[in-house]
Amino acid sequence: MPVSEGYLGHVVNSLAKPIVDRGEISASESRLIESPAPGIISRQSVYEPLQAGLIVIDSMIPIGRGQRELITGDKQIGKTTIATDTILNQQGQNVVYVYVAIGQKASFVAQAVTSLQERGAIEYTIIVAETANSPATLQYLTPYTGATLAEYFMYSERHTLIIYDDPCKQAHAYRQMSLLLRRPPGREAYPGDVFLFTFASFGKSH
Template sequence: MKVFVTHTERAPGIISRRSIYEHLQTGLIAIDSMIPIGRGQRELIIGDRQTGKTAVATDTILNQQGQNVICVYVAIGQKASSVAQVVTTFQEKGAMEYTIVVAEMSDSPATLQYLAPYTGAALAEYFMYLERHTSIIYDDLSKQAQAYRQLSLLLRRPPGREAYPGDVFYLHSRLLERAAKLSSLLGEGSMTALPIVETQAGDVFFFKSKGGGSVGRNDKKILEH
């Protein structure tokens, strides 16, 4: 049985997976009744700032109490006060007994913010290969993309739209493909991924309608040096 997992682990192949048939209860009637989430599935939580994305994620973790699910909450580029508030909520509700928190604050180096989701994924996969059910929250992946953009510009890689490197989509697809429902031979463990992405004024694509994207003020400084 595989129990050693690295942060750059490849996603399980088709043979290692099986169809999703178990329901992951979020505790939110609108989600559980209209768009139910299965164990081993990936479901995006997207919206502008202060629209309740983190609240949906934390409610999902709180509802896993007594469900034999290990939860991993990954905070990327968040304020220390916001992360402390989430952890306090988990402690008050007794959720820390089955929850792992991986946090890199907004003042953390870009390298650590970039690696935080992979660290959380490695922890969740470890328990998945131990025939356990896991759920991982990435809060949020837009911050990781910004950290990856900073690293790419410092390495003088060719920028694309909004100064993001061309492989930023592969960056997230490789991460989210690691969520899976394992086959019977591997113990039928599961890893459910709930990534969070923050939009700007309801714009899902972050791109301007004409001529591609623009370069941010801080990124211009990096490009000039």
């Protein structure tokens, strides 16, 4: 799929095509949507912090760049709010954000985009979205697209934060595809990362 700096500030689908018209996206490079991750030996250890901007989290649950974190809980308790607030609280930190909305309502995605635009955070954020009415095949590809875009910045020595919301929806899409293809359908979440919150800095895999 195509990758470039031009994706910053855009809302795209799982095929990296713009959903919201904000001009052309020029891309002179491309990356494999399933590329091998660096080995354990070549990765750096987690040594640099990433502040979520929320006192409760930063004081009790220190998060490092290159670390993965899970936000779990019942519906409507503010899991997505924590994720989006982290993006809003990181202005000026030279971090690229990729928010991956898998199988969410279109109104929910639009609300997140509006919130980021009002606070000036959309300029350093990429939103990859496939809504609930999208085909299962496209919902299945969504987290891979987000990871591929984030890896482009990671290998360009830029710190990157990926937010998957919600990997279980990708598992449901995978199940639909597997049943149609008569393959074993059992899986609980997106295999690349079962966590909703993913932090990656350059030199580390997603």
